[in-house]
Amino acid sequence: xxxxxxxxxxxxxxxxxxxxxxxxxxxxxxxxxxxxxxxxxxxxxxxxxxxxxxxxxxxxxxxxxxxxxxxxxxxxxxxxxxxxxxxxxxxxxxxxxxxxxxxxxxxxxxxxxxxxxxxxxxxxxxxxxxxxxxxxxxxxxxxxxxxxxxxxxxxxxxxxxxxxxxxxxxxxxxxxxxxxxxxxxxxxxxxxxx
Amino acid sequence: xxxxxxxxxxxxxxxxxxxxxxxxxxxxxxxxxxxxxxxxxxxxxxxxxxxxxxxxxxxxxxxxxxxxxxxxxxxxxxxxxxxxxxxxxxxxxxxxxxxxxxxxxxxxxxxxxxxxxxxxxxxxxxxxxxxxxxxxxxxxxxxxxxxxxxxxxxxxxxxxxxxxxxxxxxxxxxxxxxxxxxxxxx
Numbered sequence: 001x002x003x004x005x006x007x008x009x010x011x012x013x014x015x016x017x018x019x020x021x022x023x024x025x026x027x028x029x030x031x032x033x034x035x036x037x038x039x040x041x042x043x044x045x046x047x048x049x050x051x052x053x054x055x056x057x058x059x060x061x062x063x064x065x066x067x068x069x070x071x072x073x074x075x076x077x078x079x080x081x082x083x084x085x086x087x088x089x090x091x092x093x094x095x096x097x098x099x100x101x102x103x104x105x106x107x108x109x110x111x112x113x114x115x116x117x118x119x120x121x122x123x124x125x126x127x128x129x130x131x132x133x134x135x136x137x138x139x140x141x142x143x144x145x146x147x148x149x150x151x152x153x154x155x156x157x158x159x160x161x162x163x164x165x166x167x168x169x170x171x172x173x174x175x176x177x178x179x180x181x182x183x184x185x186x187x188x189x190x191x192x193x194x
Numbered sequence: 195x196x197x198x199x200x201x202x203x204x205x206x207x208x209x210x211x212x213x214x215x216x217x218x219x220x221x222x223x224x225x226x227x228x229x230x231x232x233x234x235x236x237x238x239x240x241x242x243x244x245x246x247x248x249x250x251x252x253x254x255x256x257x258x259x260x261x262x263x264x265x266x267x268x269x270x271x272x273x274x275x276x277x278x279x280x281x282x283x284x285x286x287x288x289x290x291x292x293x294x295x296x297x298x299x300x301x302x303x304x305x306x307x308x309x310x311x312x313x314x315x316x317x318x319x320x321x322x323x324x325x326x327x328x329x330x331x332x333x334x335x336x337x338x339x340x341x342x343x344x345x346x347x348x349x350x351x352x353x354x355x356x357x358x359x360x361x362x363x364x365x366x367x368x369x370x371x372x373x374x375x376x377x378x379x380x
Contacts, residue, residue, distance in 0.1 A: 022248070028214075060283075060300045061280050062208060063211055064252050067253075067284070068283075098269065117367040121363045122242070123366040124364075131353060133319060136214075136312040155313035166221060169310055173307055177306035
């Protein structure tokens with residue numbers, strides 16, 4: 001980062017780009033690809049490799065990809081101030097938009113025809129969610145790992161059979177992943193000696 | 195009900211929503227609908243609205259629910275609560291990245307969390323089908339055949355032509371409105 005632009009100038013640019021992409025792009029990954037183009041090609045503030053690492057890293061963070069990616073990109077380009085500017089830029093548009101939408105929703109939802117229309121849309125929501133579930137499932141299934149199938153079955157049974165907090169399931173998943181990492185490391189060491 | 199309760203409620207949702215955009219939906223269902231903060235009907239509407247508007251599902255949901263409960267300030271507080279955990283963890287991750295570059299251990303954790311996320315969304319989907327199509331009862335009399343037919347056709351259309359789901363949803367709404375609003379008004 002031998003670029004001479006000041007932190008302030010970079011932060012303003014980060015805020016602006018975060019703001020605009022947040023209004024136009026419809027998914028976290030779409031936002032990342034637009035930002036990647038801007039910051040690696042146009043400004044050359046980060047390298048392409050750094051951007052790819054950040055995209056991978058985002059997935060380890062809870063909450064929206066849009067927020068975590070903007071935060072990490074902003075931090076990488078202009079430190080904490082850049083991170084703050086980016087996050088602020090990407091959350092203002094959805095919050096304002098939803099305030100307006102919620103206002104209208106409360107105003108019109110009592111209307112009988114609106115109610116029927118919204119009810120009909122549930123069919124589309126169900127179809128879309130089914131498509132999402134299949135997409136995610138295939139992504140995991142193509143790895144052909146018994147371990148991952150076992151985790152999915154455990155998660156499903158936990159969710160359907162017990163009315164317990166998701167926190168315990170989350171902790172179980174992380175512990176399982178750590179145990180797997182440990183076993184892989186031990187096996188790699190054994191394999192190395194043999 | 196006060197601002198702090200909403201903030202903490204969405205802080206928890208924000209901390210649990212691992213595994214991409216749709217992962218937030220089942221957690222909102224579990225944390226918000228089951229607590230009675232909004233009705234199941236509003237939750238269904240919210241999912242449609244989430245799809246119709248840009249912006250992350252978790253922020254949209256937080257603003258919508260917060261605003262329904264405590265007005266504009268409630269919406270803002272809920273949204274901020276929902277992103278705080280992600281911001282903290284992202285900051286830690288980027289600092290670790292700047293120091294160590296590669297963090298291979300994270301790959302296994304991400305994969306395990308994705309297994310959880312897909313089943314959580316699947317579980318929410320089962321609940322939605324149970325309510326919207328079966329009318330929460332195991333009887334032929336309560337099945338909404340039109341919703342069932344539209345859901346099947348929408349699914350085929352989405353898989354085959356990959357249109358923007360917004361249009362599919364609006365079409366479903368329009369058909370349902372024509373049938374039950376004008377042709378066979380109850």
